[in-house]
Amino acid sequence: MIRIALLGNSHLYSWKRAWDSLGKAYPDVEFVFFAAPGAQMKSCEPRGDRLVFTSEDVARSIEITSGGQSELVAADYDAFCVVGMGSGMNAVIQPYLGWRADSHRGEEGRFQLVSDACFQDIVSDWLKASPAMALVGKLRQITDKTIWLAPTPARSEIVLTFDESPDSIQIATAAADAPSLRAAYDEACRRLATENLIVLEQPKATLASPLLSKNEYRYPSWTKPDWQHLNDAYGRIVVREFLSRFQPSLGDRSAGESSDRLLRLADPILGALRNTISQLWTRRRFKSLTTGGKEAGWPGSSSA
Amino acid sequence: MISPYSDLPSRNFWRGAISGRSPETVSGLWQPKFHFAPDTRFATAGSCFAQHISRYLRARNATVVDLEPGPPALSAVNAAKYGYRIYSARYGNIYTVRHLLQLTEEALGRFAPSDAVWERDGRFFDAMRIGVEPEGLPSADAVRRHRQQHLVQVRRLFAKADVFVFTLGLTEAWTHRESGTVYPTAPGTIAGSHRPDMYAFRKFDFLEVHKDFVKFRRLAMKLNPELKFLLTVSPVPLAATASDKHVLVATTYSKSVLRAVAGTLADEFENVDYFPSYDLLSGAFTRGAFHSEDARQITEPGVEAVMRIFFEAQPALARVSIPATAGKPDESRAAGRTPEGPAAEAVCEDILLDAFSR
Numbered sequence: 001m002i003r004i005a006l007l008g009n010s011h012l013y014s015w016k017r018a019w020d021s022l023g024k025a026y027p028d029v030e031f032v033f034f035a036a037p038g039a040q041m042k043s044c045e046p047r048g049d050r051l052v053f054t055s056e057d058v059a060r061s062i063e064i065t066s067g068g069q070s071e072l073v074a075a076d077y078d079a080f081c082v083v084g085m086g087s088g089m090n091a092v093i094q095p096y097l098g099w100r101a102d103s104h105r106g107e108e109g110r111f112q113l114v115s116d117a118c119f120q121d122i123v124s125d126w127l128k129a130s131p132a133m134a135l136v137g138k139l140r141q142i143t144d145k146t147i148w149l150a151p152t153p154a155r156s157e158i159v160l161t162f163d164e165s166p167d168s169i170q171i172a173t174a175a176a177d178a179p180s181l182r183a184a185y186d187e188a189c190r191r192l193a194t195e196n197l198i199v200l201e202q203p204k205a206t207l208a209s210p211l212l213s214k215n216e217y218r219y220p221s222w223t224k225p226d227w228q229h230l231n232d233a234y235g236r237i238v239v240r241e242f243l244s245r246f247q248p249s250l251g252d253r254s255a256g257e258s259s260d261r262l263l264r265l266a267d268p269i270l271g272a273l274r275n276t277i278s279q280l281w282t283r284r285r286f287k288s289l290t291t292g293g294k295e296a297g298w299p300g301s302s303s304a
Numbered sequence: 305m306i307s308p309y310s311d312l313p314s315r316n317f318w319r320g321a322i323s324g325r326s327p328e329t330v331s332g333l334w335q336p337k338f339h340f341a342p343d344t345r346f347a348t349a350g351s352c353f354a355q356h357i358s359r360y361l362r363a364r365n366a367t368v369v370d371l372e373p374g375p376p377a378l379s380a381v382n383a384a385k386y387g388y389r390i391y392s393a394r395y396g397n398i399y400t401v402r403h404l405l406q407l408t409e410e411a412l413g414r415f416a417p418s419d420a421v422w423e424r425d426g427r428f429f430d431a432m433r434i435g436v437e438p439e440g441l442p443s444a445d446a447v448r449r450h451r452q453q454h455l456v457q458v459r460r461l462f463a464k465a466d467v468f469v470f471t472l473g474l475t476e477a478w479t480h481r482e483s484g485t486v487y488p489t490a491p492g493t494i495a496g497s498h499r500p501d502m503y504a505f506r507k508f509d510f511l512e513v514h515k516d517f518v519k520f521r522r523l524a525m526k527l528n529p530e531l532k533f534l535l536t537v538s539p540v541p542l543a544a545t546a547s548d549k550h551v552l553v554a555t556t557y558s559k560s561v562l563r564a565v566a567g568t569l570a571d572e573f574e575n576v577d578y579f580p581s582y583d584l585l586s587g588a589f590t591r592g593a594f595h596s597e598d599a600r601q602i603t604e605p606g607v608e609a610v611m612r613i614f615f616e617a618q619p620a621l622a623r624v625s626i627p628a629t630a631g632k633p634d635e636s637r638a639a640g641r642t643p644e645g646p647a648a649e650a651v652c653e654d655i656l657l658d659a660f661s662r
Contacts, residue, residue, distance in 0.1 A: 113450045125377050
């Protein structure tokens with residue numbers, strides 16, 4: 001039995017949902033989730049060979065999500081995977097709003113000019129300073145085993161349909177330089193990857209453009225549109241990718257498609273309508289935001 | 305018989321004020337002309353020693369104007385690498401008063417430096433602040449665009465500050481032979497290449513340094529009539545001299561000129577004060593306690609001793625709690641390197657000159 005501890009925030013949702021349906025196809029693998037909202041997981045500290053949770057709220061979250069654990073004992077797991085926790089494209093979009101490199105074409109907003117090398121270092125440092133990497137650092141103090149980082153996935157492209165949202169404005173601002181921003185982010189991820197830290201990049205097939213996830217993978221919120229989180233369909237892709245890279249012998253085992261189908265059945269008409277409208281919006285926005293349709297070259301792009 | 309010395313305070317007498325004291329306990333060195341408030345806005349510039357003043361002010365949560373701030377997540381190492389969080393804008397080290405004057409005139413559109421873009425291996429550098437982009441930029445045009453943006457911030461700087469802190473560093477400089485443009489580093493040290501027909505060595509004397517500062521002060525006060533100036537002199541000796549003098553002789557001359565100019569300016573103008581960091585750190589009475597092994601760099605205890613005197617004389621700033629690290633890189637303090645090594649974090653291009661020493 002391979003035991004893997006997954007630590008993170010709300011972005012573990014897609015992993016957990018996926019695992020609920022996929023798990024039975026991997027009887028020799030056990031996932032144990034240690035999740036707390038936002039950046040609350042920073043309230044933990046390494047003590048000897050274990051990670052202890054130092055705030056009541058986090059301890060409660062951990063107990064619920066892990067099935068009763070009060071601490072994480074390193075020896076109990078074969079590997080660790082940190083999910084989300086501020087390790088996503090914000091590391092490149094936020095710096096871009098205030099600092100632009102020579103190669104960037106975007107002129108919108110107020111920004112300082114820097115060299116491409118400086119911008120790359122800024123992005124790398126931003127990622128290194130994420131709560132996710134702080135948690136990786138703490139884990140590294142209690143174990144020599146491999147740690148994975150599954151960065152926060154890109155926002156869903158539906159964000160572009162909400163003109164007034166800050167996220168939408170940021171993405172729109174960054175659109176002119178989306179491919180180069182993605183490249184800077186990927187390079188920052190490569191720099192993070194050391195022998196004992198493996199970065200699990202967001203699967204290209206789930207991306208609509210360099211900075212956005214395909215709408216079909218967005219979290220199906222009924223109340224307020226959610227473009228931050230992705231769904232269990234995304235979770236299945238990323239979990240399979242993780243397991244096949246973790247141990248190639250685990251390969252791609254098909255299971256659990258029923259869950260995805262059920263979800264789609266539960267949201268038949270409204271979901272389809274939303275998808276159509278949002279894709280139309282997204283196409284329009286992208287056309288107007290990019291000059292010469294440069295995003296069209298992005299692999300897997302459906303909206304550019 | 306009454307001696308004119310009989311009623312003077314104890315600080316006026318070497319015995320008592322200096323002898324018999326460890327250099328760390330020397331006090332009363334500075335009687336400031338103006339007292340700062342916690343919300344006093346400082347702008348900082350100068351030679352690399354000025355970085356320490358800026359660092360300690362920031363560590364005290366004093367308001368240090370920063371018009372070209374780095375991203376908050378930028379590491380201390382990369383911030384220093386790209387000239388962030390060092391001074392109030394990314395102008396890098398300003399070693400000479402002439403360079404300070406030039407920069408101010410350039411920001412006001414009254415001066416255009418000659419041969420201001422230097423090249424190395426197909427990359428282009430801003431000759432006037434060569435250290436802020438260590439890998440250079442892709443074109444001369446890019447350098448000019450970056451510089452224009454930088455100058456906008458320099459222009460704003462004086463209006464945004466209450467006190468302009470400037471550390472005078474050098475009297476020697478390399479200049480553009482035809483126009484007289486002064487560069488902060490010698491051509492060929494980091495980028496560019498030395499061409500004797502194009503560049504000339506220049507040594508500024510007392511009158512020139514004094515005149516340059518007076519001109520600078522006048523310009524800065526046009527932008528902010530209430531601006532005050534706090535001068536210090538860098539205690540760091542020259543890494544190299546291009547004069548025909550021994551480096552020690554050249555250093556003594558240079559520092560003497562700068563110290564005399566700073567003192568004269570402070571005597572001359574009500575809004576100019578001199579903070580005697582140089583005096584504490586260059587005196588023989590320290591017996592090397594504040595210097596690195598090569599007697600060139602000031603160690604962290606030296607900077608601490610100076611800044612203790614600064615804050616002692618500025619009680620409003622002293623009340624602000626000081627973080628344990630005093631703004632220096634955690635790594636070096638944790639590794640226990642600071643007491644022996646040079647004071648933390650200073651970015652000094654002239655260190656490169658050591659590479660050329662025989």
